[in-house]
Amino acid sequence: MARISDVAARAGVSTATVSRALNGKSTVDRELVARVQKAADELGYQPNGPARNLRRQEAAVVALIISDVENPFFTAIARGVEDVAHEVGYSVVLCNSDESAEKENRYIDIAIQERVAGVILSPTATTSSVGKLADRGTPFVAVDRPLPSQESDLVLVDTRVAARQATAHLVAQGYERIGCITGPSGVRTADDRLAGYRDALKSAKRRSTTKLVRRTEYKATGAHRAAVELLGQPEPPDALLIANSAMAVGVLRALQEHGIRPGHDVGLVAFDDAPWAELVDPPLSVVAQPAYEIGTVAARLLLARISDNTRPPTTTTLGARLIERGSSRR
Template sequence: MATISDVAALAGVSTATVSRALNGKSTVDPTLAERVARAVAELGYTPNGLARSLRRRETAVLALIISDVENPFFTAIARGVEDTAQAAGFSVMLCNSDENTAKERRYVEVAAQERLAGVIMSPTTAESDVRPLLAHGTPIVTVDRRLEAADCDAVLVDSRVAARDAVRHLVDRGYERIACVAGPPGITTADDRLDGYRDGLRDAGRKLSTRLVRRCEFRETGGYEAAKQLLTRADPPDALLVSSSTMAIGVLQAMAELGLTSGRDVGIVSFDDAPWTTLISPTLTVVAQPAHSMGQLAARLLLDRIGGSGSPAATTTTMAAQLIVRGSSTR
């Protein structure tokens, strides 16, 4: 592959002159510029778009805006983003929105004002306000959640299918009253997982009941309160689909207080294969998402956008989750 030094040698000029000519600087003599152009064509030299884009910006920093830095799922995404960004010479600024639209908006404004090279975000809602980034022409890639407010690349997991398959698994294991601890309305992954829960029940010929659904924050406290409400009913569920591992911690706390054991008394399937899920007894059946790979792909897509080599149209990549069956869903 030809280098800028090869072009300079063939054209009989310095590499600095080649660089100025390729960037359209008016200080380059037209005769020299023509020699550079002929050398580029003869050698088939392709300028490094990423490097040229970097020179036009003030900083080689990406922003990663996630909803909960304590959630192992987002921690794994962050690691995937950083691994890929560091290899390309970029640093990553980690921003924790706490599912708060005002806090998220402040981070978006900072990223735009500081002329960061690009932003990867897990938007708080599908309508999250990213106008400051669009106004500055800052590339955006979303991860885990969709963003309707902007036409940008997205890296997602098919949460709806994964939730449906989890419910089918519980049905196959003989559980009769399957409830769902779902995330807040308006968050695309929360809505998708609830839809998948309903799909699974329909496929099994089961009736849908709003009394077996609790929507709450993606936090331990949300899972705890939802489980307490469901499991202290006169007709409690015998199985739960839980929408995140942080919620699952709260669910298990509530079950311990009530003297209930997963698998034996209540079947449990939770999204996300957090490190602790194999350290409890019985071990937790999970829907494992490829979080690290999602972060890596999101970073590669963003770097392509920064370098000008991305797809002409915005892309959506949907990855598959994996159901890992363990003791908590086994009677």
């Protein structure tokens, strides 16, 4: 594979000039630039990335570590990050931690080894591994969930308030026994959504009971099981707040199997405005989170931190929007 010295030889200049010409640094004679460019094209020269990064001590790459590639919420974040990063010539490498602390840790190690310019991540429960980034001085931004023990830039959604509003909406619609299916304990969004749910019940002077609450993985199967359990009780819920769209799939499937009509028999509001939410019958009421915007904001914060890592950590909280549809109307 062609090296810079090959290009230099072909253009009849030194390697330094080739490097300067190709990177637009310093002033190089127009004619020489053209000659270098021509030689590079003819040889199909592509600079050796590792050599460049080794010398520069940094790669124009940001790592994005998300907890689930198959969750549209996170892929929308990814798209936001990508769009912003590309504008300024950075590449994004997408890593899937699968809610596993071990995989997250592994990807963080790789990010450090590869000397990426920065990291954006949706942290899983354990946080110890993130400390490594801080120790190394690698800029990073947390999205969706805060880091318990680290100071950092944060981009969050005001999910507790959103959960509260959604629950209040169910109350207002006249549902009596409102339940909640949320994510695993310790996952901040799951905890917050549960807290918001409880806030709303409290404001409405309803007593909340753990009998109407289930916590499971943020996946369809867990939610399916939870819904079956809840609905099989002597005093089943007549409405449910569901913490993400994959879970909503599980719940809807359970209702379908038991011949229970959403909206009429059991009111539903789920987090995340999936593309299919309007297609089910009745249309699903949702809490729409600004996922793409989370991505763009996080990317901009990261870029700012890459150029100045001394800036004080900031927290950006974005609002979510309740979209009332048929599934929460009797």
